């Protein structure tokens with residue numbers, strides 16, 4: 550075999566030229582500061598991180614009410630009720646949920662009551678309709694209830710002063726219910742970060758255009774906007790920017806005003822048209838890096854004014870993996886989240902995995918749950934231009950820098966592409 554066979558970019562880079570994934574990520578995260586909190590309407594707070602402790606101001610439930618459809622009774626009236634010798638009471642009224650004016654329940658009487666309706670004065674228990682004869686004027690009871698049966702007591706759920714949720718918590722759907730039930734319609738939250746996505750490359754055309762000879766559709770722009778949105782950011786796009794110094798300068802200049810973070814793809818490596826490092830350097834500061842990972846070796850971090858800039862390689866798979874490794878954690882930090890990483894599971898690989906020496910590989914795998922744990926199977930070709938193989942993946946199998954081969958049946962860590 551010739552000495553040149555298989556010598557790609559990966560192999561001509563010396564190990565000591567490489568920056569570790571951790572160092573590059575730390576450089577990015579250190580450059581980010583959390584945005585100032587804003588008062589957010591309840592309906593818009595889902596997924597945001599609270600910037601305050603929220604205390605309850607009300608009592609929930611506010612009044613004793615029926616937990617079942619049935620009859621409001623005085624338990625003492627039914628002490629002797631049995632299956633064989635039912636006790637009969639006259640029905641003296643009806644209370645619906647939402648009723649404000651309540652009939653008093655007197656000794657020897659029952660009032661028909663619906664779930665959620667206030668317990669009328671006098672009554673101390675609710676008997677479910679299913680356990681009675683169900684009459685309108687008269688009703689027979691076959692069991693003796695205890696006082697308090699099927700009554701929801703005031704404050705059983707929430708009381709004034711109670712801590713509802715703590716600073717740093719991400720608002721989930723149940724939290725929205727809690728806030729709504731307690732009348733808290735605004736909460737202080739960290740707003741979603743605005744992320745400007747820029748696709749660079751002379752070869753790119755919009756996805757709705759026919760590419761001319763030698764040109765391709767921009768896949769990264771729509772993909773990164775989708776990833777930003779999924780990560781809880783607000784994506785903006787510059788559209789496609791050609792490999793031209795002036796055009797790149799202009800795109801930065803006109804979009805920095807609405808960017809908490811700038812994410813670019815393409816033009817990050819060693820091609821003659823890879824202008825991004827120079828352009829960012831001219832506007833601010835830049836650290837182009839070779840990161841010890843595959844795919845995704847050429848990476849950029851920088852800053853223009855106060856806005857952090859991340860430059861990802863142009864191959865769609867590299868851009869996708871780099872987003873998971875660097876940009877998603879950055880967005881999560883900007884959101885005020887402490888869990889900046891997605892969950893990792895241990896899995897057994899069904900096929901042999903290969904990884905270059907000195908680099909951490911992120912291999913697209915599909916996961917299946919089997920007795921004994923997760924099984925990971927590569928989704929096919931791992932070339933960094935193969936978009937079809939990302940779409941199949943449930944996770945990225947991580948093969949460490951020190952490992953060049955994981956045999957079939959071996960253990961791997963898999964970074965999930967979904968959140969549980």
Ligand code: AMP
Nearest residue numbers: 748750767768769815816817862863864
């Ligand atoms: P670059 O990082 O500019 O050297 O590009 C590396 C490879 O990714 C080349 O094959 C580009 O054509 C391709 N590429 C760059 N940007 C995009 C994009 N936005 N969508 C799809 N492919 C891209």
Ligand code: MG
Nearest residue numbers: 750815816863
């Ligand atoms: Mg390019």
